[in-house]
Amino acid sequence: MTFEIQINNKPVTVKRGETILEVLNRIGIKVPTLCSMKGFAPTGMCRMCVIEVEGKENLIPACSFKVEEWMKIQTHSPRVVHARKTIVELLLANHPDDCLFCERNGNCELQTLAEELHVRERTIKGEKRKFYIDQSALSIVYDTDKCILCGRCIRVCRETIGNHTFDFAYRGKRMSVLPALNKNLNHSNCLQCGQCIMVCPTAALSDKVNFSEFKVFFHDVNKKAVAVYSPAVATTLAETLGLKSKASLHGILSAVFRKLGFDYIIDSSIGADLMLQMQCEEFISRLKANDKFPMVTSCCPSWVKYFEQLSIDNLHLLSSQKSSGQMAGHIAKRYISKKDNIAVENIITVSIVPCTSRKYEAKRPEMVIDGITDTDAVITTRELLRMIKMNGIDINNIEPEPWSGFFATNSSAGKLVNIAGGTTEAFIINLHYELTGKILDGLKPLNTRNLKEYKEFSLNIGDHLINFVIVNGLSGINKVIDIIKEGKKDIHFIEVMVCQGGCIAGGGQPLPASEESLKLRLKNIYEAVDSAAIRTCYENASLAEMLREEIIDKNNLRALFLKKEVLL
Amino acid sequence: MSISKELVKLILQKDKSVADNTIAQQIAVLRRESITKPVITVGSGTCGMIAGANETFKAIEEYITDRGIEAQLQKVGCIGICSMEPVVEIHIPGKTRLFLKNLTEEKVNDALDDAFHHIVPAEHTLMQIENGNLSAWPNVPNYNNVPFFALQNRIVLKNCGLINPYDIDQYLALGGYKAFIKTIRNYTALQICDLVEESGLRGRSGGGYTTGKKWKTALFEQSEQKYLICNAEESDPGAFMDRAIIEGDPHRVIEGMAIAAYAIGATKAFVYIRSEYTVAIQTLDTAIKQAKAAGLLGQDIQGSGFNFDISIRKGPGAFVCGEETALISSIEGDRGMPETKPPFPAKQGLFNKPTVVNNVETLANIAEIINRGPSWFSAIGTEKSKGTKIFAISGKIHHTSLVEVAMGTSFRQIIFDIAGGIKDDKHFKAMLLGGPVGFCLSEKDLDLHVDFDILRNHGLGVGSGGLIILDENNCIIDTLKYYMDFMQYQSCGKCIPCREGIKRLFEILTRITHKPLNSEDNSTLERIKGIIQLEEIAQVMKATSLCGLGQSVVNPILSALERFKHEFEEHLYERKCQAWICKQLRTFTIDVDACTGCSLCARKCPTSAIIGSKRMPYFIIEEKCIGCGYCIDACKFDAVFVK
């Protein structure tokens, strides 16, 4: 049902049930918001979006009120603008004056508000909150002083991730956002997924910056630095930097990484192919033994951490390979060492991923074999972008450079594993090939490619009827936990990705996150997958060659899962 | 043995005569019409207890056991004159009920000796309740001759201090639960809502929303489950009406709740009561149990088909939980953070079900309205504010007390005629009405009347009922500063204007009560700017905060700015605090002639502001002095003085 209301003295047709904010957005009137998030119920916390409604003594927040027939709204009257400005000034009065040295400088919602509302004087002064910076976690840094208590991180973690690491604690002047019992993040149940960073309007939450750690090696002639990058990073980079040419991304990336000081450039798809092959092998042996079902993917480190934190004794259900990224690092070191005759310890692998959690994963104990770490540093897409900026690289004008030559071929799996449902898709193609010798054509009817939070389906592969579950984000995780707890053996394969949408929506991607860019990434990746020449890891010549040469020991590619004691 | 079931039967019975003689006798005792052995009661409400009621009780117990006196000793709630606690009533067969004041334990023996010898313990006389049949005590004023009581109109407090709150029989014997039983037998829910609306009763928590209307909103909501909540959080520090009602006459509240629940179609109710109120919680708990045992709560009450049950929830302590949506979140097990309204609780409240939240005092009015009819009630009070309002008066007042007056009474009458005026013959300076979300009123306002609309037209409100009196020794700025200091921790923290604003208001007030330090921060210009900002920030907070707390926490400041401008200016320009409360503004000096150079003061000074050498006059460095006053206390020669 529609009816008419007045906005800024003009009639506007609105639908019943719409919030005022939705209407304003629709008709091109911008009111500032801080606490509201698309797809979440409004909380009305920040009061930035206040507007004036005739007949109401007080201003009301546009995000939390629905339109009603009698409304005559002023969105930018002097009173309203003054109120918004005062609110920003009140926030700034309690905010560190740190913009010039801040992770979010130039990309901060608070900064933008101050700019837009023309705050030009420090009118309100007073005591500022002074707490601490929590550096304890391996992926996430929490600078409590910069928190403006908007609650967005709490809601994403609780409602999208389903983890509830943070909550508001205390009240009034003392209110803060804290993990359980005010223990540091490292002792909390935080999965390091970084989704809270993606919604934090300020630099209160950010990822741990690692790129300075390995820069020293660039100047050490004895060390060779290898960039192991995820295909998801490549598409994101192209999108974010507005790559105009359709020229080969590989060539441009080679040029970029060389300019940054890397000696070798490797696409982590090689790891994905190997991971899938081992996963298929393991699955088939479980099928034969009719044991250890369901097999649960272990390629998302945040999910693995979640599983390890649950106090249930079913860790053996996790598929036992390391993740593709870690495998890629492991392979790269051994392979380059052998081929170019460089001591393994002189090879530095830097993983470049859309994921913050990999920073944590890389430091897991099983990622060190004989004193050699699989991955020496992990940097996110955001960090890569920063390095590109710092080094003055203009990707629209650089000359593409030839590929490093190693692992030149890969299957589409390396791209698929970055999307929720993609690991299952790639797994099905490979398993089908392994069991029937044939390449499966088209998986669309299975709907692996929609982004539902929880889906179940069955498929005949060879002589087997196999039941799959795909979980996208942890909001559907309770069903999986029930399956596992009840020991349901008729579900065979469960894929879990913590970030909704998969790694293309990972916590290390550029800010701000938007639905449009997620759609664009999905489109680009699926296009590349569908036009890929090779679809199974068994057809990947580079992988086959490497395996033939027995440079690596598959036993070193097994993950080690251990129970974790944290405050849940 | 409780005879509650018999008493309930009696209500249900057409013919009100009591056949059974022993029951008739018991009723007479419960009503105190004719007693066979002495009855002694001790006012044991929280403040009575603080004043020593428990010790007095023990002393009396000892007294009667030692002497083998067969008397009934009971604890009762408070009668309302805190300054006269412990209050003890002695009721000797054949004589009227005699009330004694300030009867601390050591006074018990003499007073009881006197009373049992029919001598009035003059020192402790408070009043008596005359009754035609009984012989009166000589020279003891009757209840309605004591100004404190004479000028009140006690409807809600009718029984407080006069009946035993731990004994449902007494309440029943005095006509209790009649209204409830009448309700469930003779009226529809809508009729009750209509009746209450017609009476003109408005919410006693301060907002003044018409109670009947609120009930109707909930009644008309379709839902398989509805709730009633009795708001006994009483978050305003300095207010204690609700506590006293529950401690003194819990069944009145329970009966009101039962009628309200029936009227809105609720079967389950919660009393949300602050956990600090230990005595009230205990009283209420006992009362609920007794009501259940008497068949007045539970399933199919008295065969009416109406089910109703009450649970107590102890509020774990947060001012904001007095606000209804915050209170609901708290019962749901969450942080007590208010929610945007609409939806209003009456439509979508506790567990998302229609919920009526009513204040204790509001509910305590209900039974009497049903009993005596809406027109009786609406005859009391003013045109649009009906009935009475209870005030808890404390601070610099002669009788710190609890008074119930008809709407339309002036504050002057309340403070001077009823509560006896200002303590120690000081001057009235201000009254704080409704606590930190209320108003700061001056002498000019004394002739205002208690009336929702009149006060609203003056930009004020009735408030919850807390009334704190300040005299010339109190400082307005300091009081406001105290409020902001308190409230910066009481804001729930949810929204920015309230959370951040209160802090800044506190800081601005702090700045003007401090000495000029040499930092820019404290320059006069900064402080003047601060005052301008005070009002600006306050207005934005009022306009944009989510709940009533943020919107009203600025009321004391805004009302004081209007009324006590001179006091702000004095602090601001002259850096002076008339009342000497703002310590930092005091200037201490040593009288050169009186100082013997003993150095005592220098040793006591926490900031080493006093210098000198022994046996020579000492000297205070003004910049270093923080005005703590330790030196004055230290000096044995009265050499330190302050201006």
Add this chain to the structure above:
Amino acid sequence: MSSSAIAEILKNFQRNRSEALIPVLQEVQEADGYISELAVRQISEYLGIPSSKIYGVATFYNQFRFSPRGKFHIQVCFGTACHIMGSSTVLEVIERLLKIKDGQCSKDGLFSLEVGTCTGGCGQAPVIVVNGVFYGKVTEERIKQIIAEMQDEAI
């Protein structure tokens, strides 16, 4: 407080019901004087509420503490009536005598001090509460006396 003692309290409440949280915390604190980490874990498991939320809820209210309190727990009312009647001096005196501040516990574990809100005894302001016992119209002398009595009792 032992795990079984906590379980004993939890037994009276329904599982996975978040509205039981505050009453549970109240009972645990009543029994133990504070909310221990063990209690948080157990309550979280039983009621199905994340620990971070339990912490968030508990810290919202005045009542709950996460560290043990002293043998004598002193609350100084900081309500308006008490402020007007001089509660800040009362607090100062106690802080000076016991050498602890608001929210702290003395080293010997004998006294803990907390600023509280109105007890409803405003008519007898200023009020302090020691282990649930109310004292009204307190003066410096009276405080000294009360503390001395407690110190004697402790010996």
